[in-house]
Amino acid sequence: SRTTGIDGCKADDLNRAEICERQQMYQLFQALKAHVPGFANAWMVATSPMVGVRESANIQGAYVLSREDVLEAHEHSDNIARGCYPIDIHDPAGGHTRFAFIRDGGSYGIPYRCLLPDRAANLLVAGRCLSASHEAHGSSRIMATAMASGEAAGTAAALALSGGILPGSPQFDAAALRCQLHRQGAILDRVDVVSPL
Template identity: 45%
Template structure:
């Protein structure tokens, strides 16, 4: 079966969801294609906390707003939301129940009029020369395609850009690659667990490894409280990265992540106060991937841009998150923006440099390894999604490509939608 749309979005993660909702709200007939049976991607399958809504530091400045705020507001209408201040020094984390967020994504997409196609695996891009005009996909009903006036690649792995012949860097091949993590949730946790400080937990991890009774690849990480009493959630495991199309490698990683989750749970149960009577509720349905393909766009965001708190004339989202590099060692490398500064992500970083008709949103933006380690968090990905969806709707309406959308028009639209574009306050550095 063939479909037609004004805008088609690949991937229903946090970036893709906001992109699809934004496009539909701006008048575009929008189709969203997702491999899973639910919406939200990492935000509902792997994590329970949104980071990068706030910049680190004592002030905890809020830097993401607009449509992403509506998502948080909706969660709060259904359930409790915890705001955990300055978690790991990376700014306030917004912790929620993933099952509630699944419902919120469903509601917002339906209300906006987005056509959702779940259980559908993307097989490639439809192209006319260097212009991307649609998406090919397969599901139980057979092989299909969607043709559209504008295409958004929110796959996380830049699958469409790669298939269409777009330029990209592949983490692990073209430099370092961040590791993968399987998350898990624990129930029946005692009150004493809430009193265990981060440094105490890490010291116990080191002690566990030295004892020879445990094998813990990562001697830090987090276990945190959730809105539900007696339930804790983790980001602890560390699995080597793999290419997105290495199916044997990702299959091994899934098994390795689950095995590590069992080992870390055993460590918590046997060595950490409050976990003596705990039970393992479950592991994430798929492993959390931080970094694979990063497109090469009209501009490549770099680590200097981040640490210099650079603001761009075409900045479509603001971020204050530190560079958080989950390398292959037992710790995590952090680099903070001086003076709690923030930078903006240029619209050009969402535009593949040698393709037309398509833009990206989320962690496959055009960035170096270091910059990516700051810009990949959920809050920033949602802000990029709002920009990408709005730009795609403008392009479809005017009969132009996303690259041809006037920057002033896009920024004015985002401003009306309440997005934080970093125009207020003095920037440490400005760039054209």
């Protein structure tokens, strides 16, 4: 299900989306019960307490992850996570989803600078909030990538606190962050990626 024309920062729009999504869910559930073998006696046990917002306002960071970064599988000296999901953009008019795939089926690096808002040295952003263009967000927003950037943000916050500095200060050592993330088992660079058997 999908609801278009919603501003994820406005309560009235979110309320409208909530109503629309629940109607779509009920219609889909009834169609499954009526037309798919094995669903006739199905029950709906629970639903999400609120509608999921795919994208709203974007943070302007020290670096903005771009469509080119994603599709050309760019690397950065301060990678703190990797992304490998293609860019998928839903048509705001309700049409088909467009996919754009990463070169050679590869992965791309997400630099620490994407976690640093431009004008807030004491703040880190991660997950769907990291600094990325609309197109790059279509790849970096997925849960696995969000968790990896979240681990990096949490680790950076701990290192900054233990060093008595701000995570966005020039004194912050991104190389030390990368070393700590490696010790924790994070996949940061293309050479860390294990090929499937």
